[in-house]
Amino acid sequence: MAFRNGGKARTIRDRFEPAMSGTTHPLATLARVDELALGCSPVHRLDPRVKLATTLLFVLCVTSFDAHAVAGLLPFVCFPLVVSRISGISPARIGKALRPALPFVLAMGSLNPLLDRAPVALIPGVEIAGGWFSLTSILLRFLLTLSALFLLTATTGMPALGAAARRLGVPAGVVSVLLLTWRAIFLIAEEGERMRRAHDLRAFGVKRPAWPVAARLVGHLLLRSLERAQRLHQAMLARGFDGTLPARPLLRFHLRDGVFLMGWTVLFLLLRFDDPVLRLGVWLMECIP
Known part of the structure; x- marks a missing residue:
């Protein structure tokens, strides 16, 4: 989103630069998102409809796991990492943007280890309370989904996202x-x-x-x-x-948009329903004498 002043385009960050002299200002993160959306990486140039549909599918797959799922969520880290790498938005910047919401997530799941005492096998012969698994699962879902949504907004911009949502039927x-x-x-x-x-x-x-x-x-x-x-x-x-x-x-819509959408869709569905981590664990157990 840009503004006009004296014939020169200004981003939201330029408009509020005097108020955001400190990095902890509440506007700083939102203004930087608006600034990042002006980039020109391969991810920025993708069709907004493709990025929106891919991110929604990613969020749906991540949130569809059961409450104690941890290993099954780990392979989904590849999506935000790859998009972050291609778009030039560092994981440190993403972590800084998600940090204000982390205490609320910890507060939601902090009582799980006390309330859910049912034993769950970590490895053969080792069991821990299921609440620790559910707490870890909540943190993973938080990091994965909000990282994907932050990257979507930071590589697209709100006006383009609104137009994409309208074209998709919202x-x-x-x-x-x-x-x-x-x-x-x-x-x-x-x-x-x-x-x-x-x-x-x-x-x-x-x-x-x-x-x-x-x-x-x-x-x-x-x-x-x-x-x-x-x-x-x-x-x-x-x-x-x-x-x-x-x-x-x-x-x-270009060929690269179709490749991006189909490639990630196939990978998300394989990670959700095939469970490669479980297959790897079974294979390792069979290899151990």
Whole structure:
């Protein structure tokens, strides 16, 4: 998503660069996703419909395993690693983007080892509580699915993803809501940054406002966001908005798109239903005297 200022295109990161001087700013990750989508790697040049369909199939296969599945999920690591390598988006950048959500995932599965005490065989003669398997499975699913979704967004961009979703049959109203929500995140954050700077200038060195002051600031932020949304809606109506956003043109379907889609589809289905890790384990057990 780009903006115009004085005839020069600006990305979202350029628009909010003064507010994102620190790497931990809440906007930093989203703005970098918008910047990464402007790349020109082979993955970036793929048809957005192909990338969206492939990622959805990947997520469906990963989430369809049973609660204690661990070994069966490991081969699926190849998809985010290969896409990361080809697109030039390093695993470290992906990990930094997923780090804020990791505590919530750990909180969801932290009680599994205590609640699920049923023994599960790790290797012949060694058993551990099934809760440890389910906790590991939750972490693997989290890393795999969110890594794939992050790579999808970072190599495609939200406008192209919205157009691809419409072409694949997603209702236009749903797509419009998603795109407007993405846009509104930065508008609300911009209002919040203005209020934060105004507070810092008037707080005489107090970095964190007291709870009553913070509550009033949140209330004012909600009111200003509502007023901003009303002005935005009126501007859209004045420009002929009829409930759906205009779809940007998609890339034409090429041979490379078909190879990418069919190749990963066959691999995902083989990994899901053939279980190569189990076959390898059985073969190793047979080889051991």
